[in-house]
Amino acid sequence: METLKTRAEFKRVQKGRKWVTPAFIMQGLARADAESQGPRFGFTVSGKSVAVEGEGGRKRGKAVDRNRARRRLKEAVRLTFSDAARPDLDYVIIGRAFALSRKFEDLLADMRRAFHKVGQPARSDKENNPAP
């Protein structure tokens, strides 16, 4: 599984198609250079986004929670992308609060559905502007 490395790549994918679930937000965009093959993924989780409602107001997610949310999302992508993701797209997955508590099999189902939804309009884009 190849990951996005630079800030510029992340900013670019932000313009792409978006799909929201309780555990994450997925964005996808066709890659400009056709150099590498297979899809690429970027993961991002902020402390604010995984904040948990507790006694005395919201509790900001600490580093442990952020890392754990990212790992679960990463694992879910790893188990689903080979047959669900489109190889000519870059994806960005943004963690949300339920990334920690959602059952893992539901997370996998969410992920497959998100790949389908994000990949669908990209196909029509490709028909309008065929890549060189």
Place this chain on the structure above:
RNA sequence: CCAGUCGGCCGGAUGGCCGCUGUUCGCGCGAUCUUUGUGGGCCGCAAGGUCGUGAGCGCGCGGAUGGAGGAAAGUCCGGGCUCCACGGAAACACGGCGCCGGAUAACGUCCGGCGGGGGCAACCCCAGGGAUAGUGCCACAGAAAGCAAACCGCUUUCCAGAUCCUGACGCAGCGCAUGCCGGGCCAUCGGCCUCAAGCGGCGCGGAACGCGUCAGGCUCCUGAGAGAGUAAGGGUGAAAGGGUGCGGUAAGAGCGCACCGCGCGGCUGGCAACAGUCGCGGCACGGUAAACCCCGCCGGGAGCAAAACCGAAUAGGGACGGCACGGCUCGCGGGCUUCGGCUCGCGGCGGAAUGCGUUUCCGCAUCGCCGUCCGGGUUGGUUGCUUGAGGCUCGCGGCAACGCGCGUCCCAGAUGAAUGGCCAUCGCGGCGACAGGGGGGCAACCUCUUCCGCCGGCACAGAACCCGGCUUACAGGCCGACUGGCAUU
């Protein structure tokens, strides 16, 4: 057994499936290098080419092996390291620290003491230098908050007398039947009772007490009055100018004495902080320095996003070469000069040219264009990057912190950021109740425990250059030493 104090340690375990990353070994592929002193083969006169061998690098596959914490956290101190600044020293300013001795690379840390405070005790807590160097502040309350003063109170002198004292008089009251009349009872001239708890009219007395009037007074008392003394007591406060006791005094007061405290000086013990003791001082010198300040010690700044190296595109800078290089009584600067000037660069004016907006007009932009090279430099990449004031065992020195020596081990290095995801069993925690067992109770029942079921996914928390500390967070659990209490032998 219960309660507690101190120190040390752990902080889920095992397995299955699928992953990430470092190191190392092997294999494969890729580009590069592989001698210019005889130094693989072949071709070539040669430059060189080609095949092979080897090397490091990159990628892939396979094997082996390592992979979060006690706080990785907060970023509060101290260092290493890097860059910047800086001739040395001192002073000033600013900041930090502050009992003494030791440990340490250093520290605001640690150890051992000292002093003060708390606890029955084990033990715990303390920013703990200087308040006779100076300045400031001390809210509220209180009379008064720093230099003595005096609200209540206490005492005294004078003055005064509603209250006080003395005297006189009067009244009330008391007494007198050994005062009279009256009255009553018994009765023989007479005797008895009655000054009222129950009875009329008069009279006498002045020891004590009461009231009134008058006069006098300061012995007592009083103060709506003036002055003086006092700080014992009351009250306020965090704090009120030493404490307790005896003496003393008009009342009091270190006014005097004893003990304690305080200050000064000496002696003894201790490296020292300090402790003990002797003498003197009659007690002034309140607190606050986490108020300014004084004294002593320490301190250059910024930080791994430090810093070094490699370096794409675009824009801009410089050098060189080629092409182009038109005007001016202009300005500035350089070079040459036969001093007439010539020439180059920059700028100004003018405007040719080129490009753009559809053309002219007009407007805007450029003032050279092209090529090669150089330096700086952003995205990015590499290094820094993990062997270090390092861990462990043993021995020695030291009360200890710690030091020394021998041996042994290598123990995370990610960078949109690895060290994991999911599941099962056990463990843990909570809840439930059928049943069995133990304890308490007359009983209802309560409680502990075993088994069972369900639930929770299970404390605080994720390395980011590295060490030494501090602080803060933390479910549950283990070990050791010690203290107090109860019970038993």
